[in-house]
Amino acid sequence: MKFSSAIPRRKFLKIAAMSGTCLALGYVSVFGEEPKIVNLDLENGNAESELNPFIYIDTDGKITLLNHRPEMGQGTFEAIPMIIAEELDVDIANINIMPSPADRGKYGDQMVVGSQSIRRNYELMRRVGASAKEMLIIAAAGKWNIAAEKCYAENAMVINRSTGAKLSYGDLVADARKLKAPDNPTLKQAKDFKIIGKSLPRRDIPAKLNGDAQFGIDIEVPGMLYASIERSPVLLGKLISFDDTKAKAVTGVKYVLKTQREVFGQVRVGLAVIADNYWAALQGRKMLEVKWDNGDLETWTTQKIKDDYIDASRKPAEVFEQKGDFDKTFNDAPVKIEASYETPYQTHAPMEPMNAIVSVKKDTCEFWGSTQNPNGMKDFLSKKYKVPQDSVKINYTLMGGAFGRRSLTDVVEEAADLSKQTGTPVKVIWTREDDLTQGPFRACSLNVCRGAINKDGNLVSLEHKVICQDIRNQSGNNSKPTDGIAGGINTEYAIPNLRINGVLRKFYIPVSYWRSVYHSTNCFAHESFIDELAYAAKKDPIDFRLSLLKNHKRYTGVLQKVAEKSNWYSPRETDTGKGVAIVERSGAFVAMVAEVKRLQGKIVPTKIIAAIDCGTPVNPDIIRAQTEGCIVMGLTSTYKSGLTIDKGKVVEQNFNTYKMLRIEESPAIEVHVIESSEQPEGAGEPGLPTVAPALTNAIFELTKKRIRALPFKLEEL
Incomplete structure (x- = not known):
C-alpha cells in the first residue's frame, strides 16, 4: 500500500480519469436511518445524499481509499484500509490511501477525538468492502452466465467454483460499476478473517522516518507571509498600548497588526509581527514594546486556586448519579x-507546535495545516467570512501530536484574520513558549472522596465529588457543571450506596480536551481511593476489585490478565512494590499493574504491565503502540510535569521546566491485547488514566506513603 500524507482530491480525480473505467463506492448516512452503500460519482458526488468514505478500483485492479479521518499517530491510515481489504478479499499491499476532502455532507463527522475513528467506522467500512466484492462477483457471474452463488472472491480475483476459471477485479470493473450497490452485503465471520487481527506494519512510519511525510509546519504556499504573535503572559490581559518602531526596523518585517482568537467564549488579544520569513517575524516580535492591563488577574496563583477549590468543596454539589442512601x-x-486528591493544569505539548496557513479572499477561503477538526475549520471560515461551504477548502496534513489541542479553531482564527487584513496567505507559527503557556489546558481538579466499610469488610457506600472547571461551561452565568466532569469515575463497581457529584469553578484560565479528558484526573482519585478502601478492608487490592465486579466479564478479564502477567500473587521481591488500577474509556477496558523498586535508596518505576480489551483488535500492534504512548504520557503527567500559576501567568515556559519523560527514564512496558469478537472500541486514550493510580498505589505498597497530589517528585520519596 502506498502512503500519501496530502494528495489533493483534484489530483486523485485526474488519476481516476486517466485510468479509465472504475468502481467507486461509499456509504450514505441519513440521520436516524441505517447507512446504505451507494455508487459514487467521483466528479460530482451524489447531490441527494450525505456521503462518507469511499473506495476506488481501477482497471489494473488497484484500489484507492479516501480516508476521511485525519492521521495524528493513531494509525487509521493503516487500520481503516485493513478493514476494507478484509471484506474486499484483496492483499492490503494493493490498497492506496489518500486523505479525503473536508466535507461533512459527503463524509460525515471527520473530527478525530475520543478514540472514535475505528469504533464509528468498523461496520461501515466492512460493508463498503463487502458491497464492492458482491458487485464484482455479480459481474463475473454475468460474464460466465451462471448464478452468483457459484462464484467466490479471493485475492482480488473472482473464481468460478465449477471450472476454476478466474477473472481479476480489474477485468470486472466496467460491468460492476453499472450495478446497484447491495443494501445488505454479507459480511465475513470472524473465524474467516485473514487481515483483521494481524499486526501489519504501518505504512506511514517509513515516510515519517525518512522525512517524506508532510506536517502542517512543513507546508508553504506561494506568496505567503509569516506571523509571530505577542500575547499577554497573563491570559485575558488587555492590550493598552505598543511601540512597534524597532520591530518594523527588522529586515523582512512587513506589518504589525492587532489580532485575536476566541477560546470557549473568551476573547484573547494579540499583536502580530508579519514578515516574509519566520525568523524576521520572530525577531521583530522580540523588539515590540507592549503594555498590558492584567488587572487583578495578577493576584492569581496555584495556591489561590487550590484554596478556592477547597472552599468550593464545602458547598452544595450537583448530583450526577445516586443510588441507595449514602449518608445513612x-x-x-x-x-x-x-x-x-489534587491534579494540576497540564498543557498538551505536541512536538509540532500550533500552526496554520489561511488565505482569505473575497469569495473563497483556504486552509493548510494539521487539524483534528477539518469540519470545524470549514464551518468557522464559512461563517466568519460569509463564504459558501463549497468555496472553503481545507487541506489537512499529518499531525505532529495533537492530544485534543488541535480540535479547536483558535489558531486558524488568528491566521485568517491576518490574511484578511494583509490580503495574502499568512502562516501563523506558535513558539514552544506560546504552546506551553497560552492554553487551553487540561483542567486542574480537586477530588474529595468518602467511603465506608461494614463489619464484614465489604464496601457499602462511596461518594466521589469533583471540583473543577467544565470544558462545556466556561463563560456566562450558568453555575451548574455538566456530568462530563465526572468522566473516569467507575460506576460498574457493585457499590450499593453511591453518590457522584460535582462543583463548577470558573476562571480566566481556559481548559480544553486533553488525552482522555477528565478520566486522566478522576481515575487517579477514584482508583487511589478504591485502593485505600481495600487496605481498610484488609483485602488484596485485585481481589477487592474483583469482588466488586463479579458480573463484569470484561473488567474481570483484564484484571485477571495483569494479575497473571505481573505475578501479582507471588511473594514480592525485596524492596519491590506493585499497584493496580482499572478504567473504562471510549468503550475499552484497561487494567494496569505498576512495579516500583528501591534501588540505591531511590524509588524507581521499573515495569508497567497493561491489559486492554477494546473489542475486536483490528491491528493489535497499533493498539499496543497507542497504549505504550498513553503510558509514557501518563508517567510524564504523574511525576515529571505540571503547570503552575504565579502572578496570573504560567511559570513553565519550555521543556527545561515542563519536563518530558526521557526514553532512558522509561520503565519496561508490557501491553497485552485481549482477544475478542466484540465491537471494536477506542484505543488512543484508554491506556492513560490508570498510569497515575497504579504507580502511586505501587509506591504505597512499598513505602506506606499515600500520594494524593500530582505531580510528585520521585527523588523526594
Missing part, C-alpha cells in the same frame, strides 16, 4: 475513609 450507610459504618 456512611454514618452508620464502623470504618470510614475520607481523602482528597
